[in-house]
Structure formats: C-alpha cells, structure tokens
Amino acid sequence: MNETKQDGAGDVVEALCAVVPSERVTAAADIGEDLLHDEAIGIFGVRPLAMVAPQSSAEVAAVLAWANGTGTPVTVRGAGTGLSGGAVPEAEGILLSTDAMADIIEIDTDNSMAVVGPGVRLDQLDEALAPLGLVYPVFPGEYSSSLGGNVATNAGGMRAVKYGVTRHHVLGVEAVLASGEVITTGGKFVKATTGYDLTQLILGSEGTLAVVTQATLKLSPRLPHAATVLAPFAGMEEVTEAVPKVVASGADPMILEYIDMITLAAMGTTLGLDLGIPQEVKDTALAYLVVVLESAHEDRLEADTQGVAEQLAELGAIDVYVLPPKAATELIDAREKAFWVAKANNANEIIDVVVPRSAMPEFMNRISELASETASWIAGCGHAGDGNVHMSVFQGDPEVLADVMKRLYAIGMELGGAISGEHGLGTAKRGYFLELEDPAKIELMRRIKVAFDPNDILNPGKVL
C-alpha cells in the first residue's frame, strides 16, 4: 500500500511539474507538518501526494485541468487558520497553497475598492489601507487569516453588527472552475442583476465549487475615533433585551459582544486581563455586554458614548464602565483570543451556532440544561448584536460529546438558527449538517456542486 502511494505521489509530482514550473511543486515528504491541518480542535493532519503553490490564475487553471482529467482531489489552503477542517487535504489528493498569490493588486481610492490575491493576509491589507483612511471592515478573530480563506468561509467577526460579513464586501472574484476555465464575476460595483450571482455562490463554499484567484473588495472610510463601554448585567436575558435598544438608538454600534462570567474569568487567568471590576460586581454579574462605537467626530463619539452608557444603566446594567483606550484594546484582543483560551483550557469542541439574536437567552438556557443533563461543561461568549454564539464544550467521552454536539445544533436550528455562523462546516460539522438539514436542500446543493465540479475534485469530503 505504502509503496503504491509513494509511486502515486512521485507520479503526481512529475505530472504537476509538467503543467507548472517545477519550483511551484513540493513533494509529499517535504511538506511541513503545519501545512497538513488547520486549527480545528482535535483535527489530524493528512499528508497529500504533493503541494503546489501557483503564481497565477493560469497556473491554477493548468493544475485544475490536470486534476480534473485525472480525478485528483484538490484542497486549497490559505493561512490555515480555519476552525472546521476545511483546509485539510486528502491523502490521495494535492494541496494547493495560495501563498504565492499574496499581492495586493490594486487599491482604488476613486471607487473605494481593493483587488487582492487570495494569499493576502488581513493584517497585510489593513496596513496598506490605514494610511489612505480606508478600512476593509471585516475583522474575524484572526488577522493573520488570508483573504482567500475569508472568502471561502464567508468570515464574520465582531463588526458584523455594523458592517455585515465577508459576503457583503466581496463584489467580485476571479475564479478557476474544476474544468480549468477561468471566470470573472461581479466587479467594481455594488449593484448588478445580470444573471445568477456566481460571486455569492462561490463565497462561503469552502473551496468546493471553484478556486478563487482574485477578489474585489469594497472598502469603507476608516473612522478615527472609537470608544468602548463595558456593562455587567445580572444575566443573559438582560443583555439580550438591551441589544435591540442600543441598535435602535441610532448610535450605530460597531461591536456588541457578550461575555459570560466564566469566560471573562478565564480571560483574566489565561491572558492576564484585569479590567479592575470590583469583586462585588463580579459576584453578581453573570453576563457582560461590550459596546464599541466609532465616529469621524470626537465630540459626537463622546455624546454617543455618554448616551449609550446612560441607556445601559436604565436597562438594568449593574454598573457601566467607559474603558480607557488601553483597557478597551486589551478587552477586545482578549475577546478575539477566546478561542485560544478555550483551546488552552482543553475544550473538546467549539461551536459557532447562529440564532436570531432575540433567541440567545433561550438558546443559552437550553444549553445549560443540556450541559447538566449530560454532565458536560459549556461556556462562552459571542456576538450579541448578531446572534452568533461561540461556546466551548468540555466533555471527555467522545460518544457523549457527539450526542451533545448534535443536540446543540438541533436546538440552534429549532430556534431558527444555523449550524455555523462563520467558521464553516468543513469536516468538523459536515456530519451534523447532513443529518440535521432538510434533505431537499442537501440534494439541491449536491446538484449545484455537480454543476460546478462534476468529477468532485474540489475539496471532496467537505461541506456536503
């Protein structure tokens, strides 16, 4: 078996070197361990037959045409920061790295747009945009993630309450189909009703429909002033009730997050975060709401911050803190790192279920019941403004864990939600998705997959 595989791998390297310059190709044995998996909890790396790092859409096209002809699976890898196993290759396939397509091709200030290669990192783009007074306002937790990965998973993050998610900022892509055909969709415009929206269909498809080789991104003015308000509440219900009122105030919050007391404490222990909250407040507050406002005008920001602070006090906050800039930055950084806190504490699973934001207390209550019933431990934080709940699940027994996960997802769907708000299905949630989702939709998605990729070469075994 092993020998056969080695032969297969040798053949594949040779074949790839015949369609792209040989320096793009890495033999199986030379691929670094780190490239064999993403950051999903409990994931195992898989060594593919070879890795290729094309430099252009033409090279991607050559690779896919060959793979399609030979039925070789192709898994695309960006920065590898995914949390669902979407970038884990097949043992009998190849890994296609976007690292060599990491140029910011254009920043177009007239149209407030950027055109980027898929390997460009969020922090790299942000650094280029800051001096121009522009921002690509999608900030998922991991700024070292690649734009290609963001497109593949429709990355979200904390600012979605104001700015929406990746889907709302990608106006077009250049993509290579499984056949090797290169298409461009959309463009530097927000409006279009010119046939089916292929951009939106490819977006969030986790590398199963096409390989994105360029993306056109909509940019926003970079507002220079921001303020952060932290409000401890007695419980989740109070936080959830406050959210629509803050939204309706017109203060246009950029971030609305909740953090439960356990997670805040863990952030303190693991990350050294100390916000100076008095012990008597900590003792009574079960849930914290974080509101971040931004503005072009410092005076307006001050007035709005004051207004939101007063509003939260009226809505029953135990106390309200307008955080000094340093503490605010630390809190948001710590919140972004919540996943790593969970990982450091040996969480067995993480979820990113999305529910209607008003359904969050019920979701949390039912999760609590489920936790006690199954002797599991579930805690977390999440995007209060958009109903995206991030929880860590601690349950050592794999069989019980699988049951807990399935029931968690089922509860989310029952409350009108979806299994994944932003991480994607990959392999980690695929089984639950196939089991819980409407079969008519699964079958329709499978027919769409066939329309793009009849030989199932693009990231097989993911999503569907």
Place this chain on the structure above:
Amino acid sequence: MNETKQDGAGDVVEALCAVVPSERVTAAADIGEDLLHDEAIGIFGVRPLAMVAPQSSAEVAAVLAWANGTGTPVTVRGAGTGLSGGAVPEAEGILLSTDAMADIIEIDTDNSMAVVGPGVRLDQLDEALAPLGLVYPVFPGEYSSSLGGNVATNAGGMRAVKYGVTRHHVLGVEAVLASGEVITTGGKFVKATTGYDLTQLILGSEGTLAVVTQATLKLSPRLPHAATVLAPFAGMEEVTEAVPKVVASGADPMILEYIDMITLAAMGTTLGLDLGIPQEVKDTALAYLVVVLESAHEDRLEADTQGVAEQLAELGAIDVYVLPPKAATELIDAREKAFWVAKANNANEIIDVVVPRSAMPEFMNRISELASETASWIAGCGHAGDGNVHMSVFQGDPEVLADVMKRLYAIGMELGGAISGEHGLGTAKRGYFLELEDPAKIELMRRIKVAFDPNDILNPGKVL
C-alpha cells in the same frame, strides 16, 4: 391552431382547479390586459393559458408539482412594475400571481426584521414600519412594486450608496422549487456559513430558479432628519471626481445622484419641477449632483450638510443649493419618475448599465460618440454613488437601435461593468447578455438552472 389552444387552455384551467381551490384560477379570456405585460418599453403582452393566484406555499407547491409533471411554463407576476419583460408569461404557460400572498407576516422589533409575503408592496411595508421607527431601506424608483419582484430582480435604487441593494437586506426566503418541494433558506441572522447560500442564488434570478413565497428582511433604524444639496457642475468629470471625496468625508451620504442638463430640463417640462436655478447657471452647468444626507440628530445633520456644501464648492461646483424640504422632495420624486419622463418623451429604449463609478465619465463620453456616430440621441441620469447609469435612447430605426444597444452594453462591460444594475435581463436584455457574456459563465449558469429546474418550467425564455 386557435382551437387547439383554446382546448389546451380549458384543460389547464380544469387541471389547476384540481390542485388548488377553483377561486384561485382565472381562465385565459378573463385575465385583464394589464396583467399580460410589465412596464418594459416596447413590450407586447402575451395571454397565457390561465392565471392562478395561490394563497400559500402549499398551493404554490401544488401548482408547480403539476406544472413540472406536465412541462407547463410558469411565469410569476408581482406588481408588474418590472422594466425588462421578466413577468411576461408564455402563451403555452400559466401566470402565477402573488397578489393573494400580500401579508406582512411579522415585524420583529427585537431582531429588527420583517417577514413578508411576496405580494406585499414597498409602500405598504413602509407604512407599517414608519410608526415603529424602522425602515426597509431599499427604495427603487417604484414604491408600488412588490417585495417578490424586488427579490426577483435584486432591486436597487438611489439609496444603494449607503444601504446596498435588495441582496444585502434579504436574509432568507421560503421558496418552492420546480419539483414542488418547499425549502426555507437563511433566517433571522446576518451571518451563516452553513452550505451554499441558496438565498443569494435565488435572489436576482428573475423567477427562473424558484418561486419565493416569503422573505425575511433586515430593517434599519429610521433616521428622522434629512437634507438635500444640489450642485451644478460644468460636466460629468467634475461630478465623478467629487463623489469619492464626499463618500470619504464620513458624512455617509444616503443618495448621490447625477442628472444631466437635458434630463433636468425635461423633468421641468414634463413634471413641472422648478428649482429656481438662475438661467446663467443653467447655461453653464452640464451635470448636476444631488447629495442627500440623513441623521438621527438635527444639529449633526446641519453641520454635515454645511460641510458637504463647502466641500462641493471647493470641488468646483458652479453653485451649491441646500434645498428647502418641499423642493428637495419634488426633486427626488422627479428623479424617481425619470423613467416615466423618458417613456412620455417616447424613448425607444432605456438602459441601466452599471460601471465602476470612476468610469462614468468615460462611459458617458463614449456614449456621446456612439450617439453622434449613429444619429441617436442619448440622455439621462443615474446613481453617481454606485455607477449605475440610467439613459434613454432615442433611435427610430429598429436595426440601428439594436446595434446601438449592443454597443452600449459592450462599452459598459469593457469598462468593467455589467449590462443591468437593477432592472434585470428579462427578455429585453437577454439576447445581448447571451451574445456578450463569457460563454463559460453562461454554460455554468445553465447547469445551475438545470440543478433547480430540469424541465425548464420556471420563467423559460428569460435571463438565459
């Protein structure tokens, strides 16, 4: 032939009465003339075999299951305000009216969302939302249009520069597939990466992929204060140069429109609009920029309006007028009615090409050249903030007209744009689309169409 058709029609009425209550069904001869066409210029009405007005998704499902089994074309009709012939039925098919599904099912203030039937009109929804301080911020020119039609065409309008288009506000749909299967996509959440985004794929597909029977809409806070600034400029270049600067100012304009001098004059003549612009300004201004700002705070609005007015003066505006509320309303109303002005003046065609907004002057220049070269007359207005150009084409010779249209679309695409920004392809632009678009994309769209509708019963002859 006629007799055969009549027999067919009788059979169809009988068949429909067997699957839905007979009061939902209208025989061919009894369908009002107005229901046989939409508002596209030069369109001819077509009388279908019958019309059915189902009251529920279950009834739509019964109709589609029957149609799919018999291979009968089904064309959906909302308010019939479309401009591309998308709602014109087939002579050998049936018309499915959404008029009996016109309930606002829910306005959910906790989640800032509304759930509506496809027959709900924009003005009906707006009337229900206003007292709640909420707005569905997509305002295409025609407020009597139906939400179902808005979803089918991904309706846009003037506020897209701030709020985006229908695509950015529809979070989920209930839809019936050609097979009669009822699916629900998305939900009351902004984020999701849970399989392919069927919502976005159905959106803008002009009734060719599924019949939408419910839509979940994202609402925004209704800002109470608005101000309108009108600035005459020497030409289109100056208008276009001013636009990104106004956007970058952080004043967050809701509307950024340009109107050419000919169209403004025609609005005066046809609609009686008089803005009191001095003759010497009219004599030198070839293009006008309209900026509308809105705010939750009157004082901030005043400051921003002042700021934008000063900015426009610095950017070379011949003069700047902050319009009194009545004149502002009249101007925006007149701008919304620009299509009717074109129709009243016997335009032979209208276009709604979208180009990158910075490419508008070049687009206009090349259109001018095309107009002189072909002895045509082309004038218009458009959404300066998003590059969506609305022009009327006057050219009496049908053969020359077809050539002019094709070249117009080709120029738009060459500049990185698309054939239709918001009206859709329907039948009016289908031929140009099929001729000018990348065949690889056309074929991919056709495979997607087959994935949804293998027997081609849903609005055949439209889009693809």
